Amino acid sequence: MLYLGVDLGTSAVKLLLMDGQGEIRKIVSREYPISFPHPGWSEQNPEDWYEKSIEGIRELTKDVDRSEVAGISFGGQMHGLVVLDEKDEVIRPAILWNDGRSTKETDYLNEVIGREKLSAYTANIAFTGFTAPKILWMKENEPEKFARIRKIMLPKDYLAYRLSGTFCSDYSDASGMLLMDVKNKCWSKEMMEICGISREQLPDLYESYEVVGTLKKEEAKKLGLPESVKIIAGAGDNAAAAVGTGTVGEGMCNISLGTSGTIFISSRKFQVDRYNALHSFAHADGYYHLMGCMLSAASCNKWWMQDILGTSEFTKEQEKIVKLGENQVFYLPYLMGERSPHNDPMARATFTGMTMDTTREEMTQAVLEGVVFGLRDSLEVARNLGIQIERTKICGGGAKSLLWKKMVANIMNLKVDVIESEEGPALGGAILAAVGCGEFESVEEAAAKLVKVVETVEPDEDLTEKYEECYQKFRKIYPALKPVFRKIVS
Known part of the structure; x- marks a missing residue:
């Protein structure tokens, strides 16, 4: 069987096709723009991610038997804020991991709420790149748009949602939102209250190798793939890259x-x-x-x-x-x-x-x-x-x-x-897809069999x-x- 790894990066999406023996069959990439509407701001249009990913998957699979594609998974840029309204339409451009607009909100979380409380709630303190400060910024500076939010998600999870219809995230990526109780692997009630959001606005959480759904009929038709193709939760880019190594x-x-x-x-x-x-x-x-x-x-x-x-x-x-x-x-x-x-x-x-x-x-x-x-x-x-x-x-x-x-x-x-x-998050995503489809019993087993060291640089x-x-x-x-x-x- 064949497995797709989708690395949703900051400047491009990189897509990798791997077979069950770990052989990389093909790699393609598609670039998309990034905007800097104000100094220190960094934004992207989630529709660009989707369109380029669809285009890339078609290119990736055009020369293979598409009926052999069993699963798709992801490694994605972390921390980005993607918000949808009741019609599932994107409310505003995604605020990215390297956006620095939320310094005031970060200071509020660290100094007023306090580092000790944040660490107790989430195992981490606030950084300007994290998602929670971005939510607070939106609440303060774009209250009308904030009031329309029905779904809060991360960049790669937007792709999973478009492909499968499942509102989901994985524990590794969600860890970087400053909304999750990392130790207990659940959303933090205290952080939801601080940010003024509800549990219904946050996705269900999965392990990175778990199946969250299958391709929606219209997406399968668009891609020329079977509706039986499994969508696996995936991981934040660093965790996915770690799997790939x-x-x-x-x-x-x-x-x-x-x-x-x-x-x-x-x-x-x-x-x-x-x-x-x-x-x-x-x-x-x-x-x-x-x-x-x-x-x-x-x-x-x-x-x-x-x-x-x-x-x-x-x-x-x-x-x-x-x-x-x-x-x-x-x-x-x-x-x-x-x-x-x-x-x-x-x-x-x-x-x-x-x-x-x-x-x-x-x-x-x-x-x-x-x-x-x-x-x-x-x-x-x-x-x-x-x-x-x-x-x-x-x-x-x-x-x-x-x-x-x-x-x-x-x-x-x-x-x-x-x-x-060394193919980073794309390879990690493909390995997670293989695990999710039952090719391997665990991520550790897959890594042990597929990742090979070819050189060591000694100090x-x-x-x-x-x-x-x-x-x-x-x-x-x-x-x-x-x-x-x-x-x-x-």
Whole structure:
């Protein structure tokens, strides 16, 4: 049988077709626009997601026997607010994960409601990217539209709803809304009351590998697929990517160097760090995970290369970097503020330590190193919880860089496992679809059989020691500049 994984990203939808042996038959993608109607705002039209996904599924399956397609599942951009009225029409453009308009509402939740209460209700504190602050913003600034809300959903769940008619979400994605009691895997009554919404406005919750329905007749006809095709709940993009890299079960780690950057640590038990520096979410394997999320990772390199240096020769620029562990130029990777572990929307990117003889190569090196240093900040929080990590998988566009992988290995002192098929959330979605259709008994079994490590980048003892000294310098820069950021941003 064949299984479809749909990765609903920020700039495009990526669709992957996989068979029961894990062979990837085909991948297609379709881009859609993103709008920035005001500084710091970020929105998309959910209809674009649907239309491009339909177009992509048709293209993906045009050369195969469509009767063999058994299931469709998803990995999707998290935290976005999608709201429908009583006619199931979209009320306003979706407010995305990287939208910063809800600073006031985030401060209200953290400072007035209080971090301790939020952590007790949801296992997390408020971040501007989360869904609950967006709901409060809409309640305050668009009261007429807020009053029309009948359904609140996340981006990938809008696709599931259009395809199956089931109003649903999964535990991993819903964990990032700040509306769910993560420990007990249910909606938080306290958070619903704080946000002024009802249980009826929120979707039913499922494990990521559970079947939520089948294709509606009209959608099946539109796609040329059988009505029997199962729709499986899917997961938030980071959880889906973790499935695709085999980061499931106890004590596994995955680092993603995508537009944003994450460090993802899977666990069979629920846990929260007392400072809430890491997100404590449910995982797509039925258990839990801790995650540190940087808003800017590979996007820092793209900004530096394309917008500042004016080049697309990423690999060529990196070939000139040879003095690892010796750079005295440091870069704070906070182009869009920062989430983990600082939770500071006012943080900004900076270069520090430049002199008259600083070179282009040193500044490029600083950008790459700064992203890894920033991710290590979150790793240190996990280590302080007593979590012992010795190795990590790696994914995302940045994972294609041998230099960046070497930096990860030595800055974090971890063995970095490179997998055979690094296709992120799309592959994770396809694996979840296979589990949901009974191809495998569990997500862990599927990952063990389908995910293969083809290379390991080992840390070098001498280089790790050099980078330890560099990291100790790096970690002093943000605290020193934090009060300055507040003055220049306000």
